Amino acid sequence: MEINTIKNYLIKHIKEKKELSTVDNEFVLKFLEKIIKKNNLVLEEFEKYTTLKQLEKSKKYKLLVSQCRSELRKVYGVFITQSTNNIEQKIKKINSYTDDLIDEILGLHQSSKERQSHYSQIYLDLFELLFSIGLEKNYSLLDLACGYNPFSYKYFLVKPKYYFASDLSTEDMKQINIFFEKTKINGFAKECDLLNEIEFDNLLNIVFEKIKKLNVCFLLKTIDSLESVSRHSSKKILTKINADFFVVSFPKKTLGGKKTISENKRSWFEKFIQKTFSEYRTYEIENEFFYIIKK
Numbered sequence: 001m002e003i004n005t006i007k008n009y010l011i012k013h014i015k016e017k018k019e020l021s022t023v024d025n026e027f028v029l030k031f032l033e034k035i036i037k038k039n040n041l042v043l044e045e046f047e048k049y050t051t052l053k054q055l056e057k058s059k060k061y062k063l064l065v066s067q068c069r070s071e072l073r074k075v076y077g078v079f080i081t082q083s084t085n086n087i088e089q090k091i092k093k094i095n096s097y098t099d100d101l102i103d104e105i106l107g108l109h110q111s112s113k114e115r116q117s118h119y120s121q122i123y124l125d126l127f128e129l130l131f132s133i134g135l136e137k138n139y140s141l142l143d144l145a146c147g148y149n150p151f152s153y154k155y156f157l158v159k160p161k162y163y164f165a166s167d168l169s170t171e172d173m174k175q176i177n178i179f180f181e182k183t184k185i186n187g188f189a190k191e192c193d194l195l196n197e198i199e200f201d202n203l204l205n206i207v208f209e210k211i212k213k214l215n216v217c218f219l220l221k222t223i224d225s226l227e228s229v230s231r232h233s234s235k236k237i238l239t240k241i242n243a244d245f246f247v248v249s250f251p252k253k254t255l256g257g258k259k260t261i262s263e264n265k266r267s268w269f270e271k272f273i274q275k276t277f278s279e280y281r282t283y284e285i286e287n288e289f290f291y292i293i294k295k
């Protein structure tokens with residue numbers, strides 16, 4: 001069997017789990033390559049199999065599939081609480097961003113689900129803080145690693161003049177663009193792996209072509225995930241973005257809410273923002289701790 005056939009089959013097989021079905025193939029491949037290396041394997045070992053059935057039965061093949069799925073779940077799949085077919089069907093029925101169906105969509109992603117009953121208050125408090133340290137009312141927003149947060153548009157008391165959103169999956173971004181178009185929100189969503197420098201530079205070029213000046217950048221509940229794959233990456237990402245303000249948040253509890261995450265875990269981040277940015281405020285709710293940062 002040819003290497004490309006093996007690679008494609010592995011990717012297809014890994015994505016058969018519904019929570020991983022919308023991850024881009026290139027992203028799966030990146031993880032796959034890392035896991036192949038970690039296990040001291042080479043794909044050429046699988047060339048000896050003549051049929052896909054034989055390949056699937058091999059212990060090493062099974063190990064690759066399960067380890068890759070487990071790593072992907074940590075950064076992407078674990079947050080999606082239901083099949084994306086569900087969201088597509090709901091979006092088709094939406095005509096306004098105030099539609100009740102929006103709340104059902106917010107409930108399909110773990111992070112927006114956790115904020116669901118507090119969204120109005122969170123935005124009210126966050127923007128009061130942002131305005132108090134100089135954010136203009138006519139602001140543009142970049143929501144990085146956005147998850148389903150763009151669906152919370154109705155809860156912004158002062159709406160952004162432009163909402164740029166980005167996350168890993170092309171399919172998720174397609175759905176957010178359909179939502180923006182149907183509800184006439186001035187916005188755009190584009191897929192991007194923040195840890196891929198070329199993709200990230202390309203994203204920033206597109207952002208600045210569209211909005212010229214970026215006022216606020218959200219990076220909500222994502223830093224831990226980025227750091228688990230590549231240490232110090234979030235510092236690089238934040239220093240590269242030319243935004244007037246950042247809102248960065250961290251979970252206060254582990255997924256499922258069972259354990260509390262110690263504040264010490266974010267002390268490195270506090271030191272970094274003290275050193276790098278001019279001022280910051282903090283804000284917290286039951287499950288989430290926010291830093292409101294002025295460049």
Ligand SMILES: C[S@@+](CC[C@H](N)C(=O)[O-])C[C@H]1O[C@@H](n2cnc3c(N)ncnc32)[C@H](O)[C@@H]1O
Nearest residue numbers: 111112145146147149168193194195220221222
């Ligand atoms: C805990 S969720 C937070 C989602 C959203 N920011 C929110 O708070 O509602 C983490 C998000 O980070 C995204 N993510 C993880 N690694 C990423 C990467 N390398 N590039 C872009 N997004 C990433 C995941 O797809 C997921 O949507």
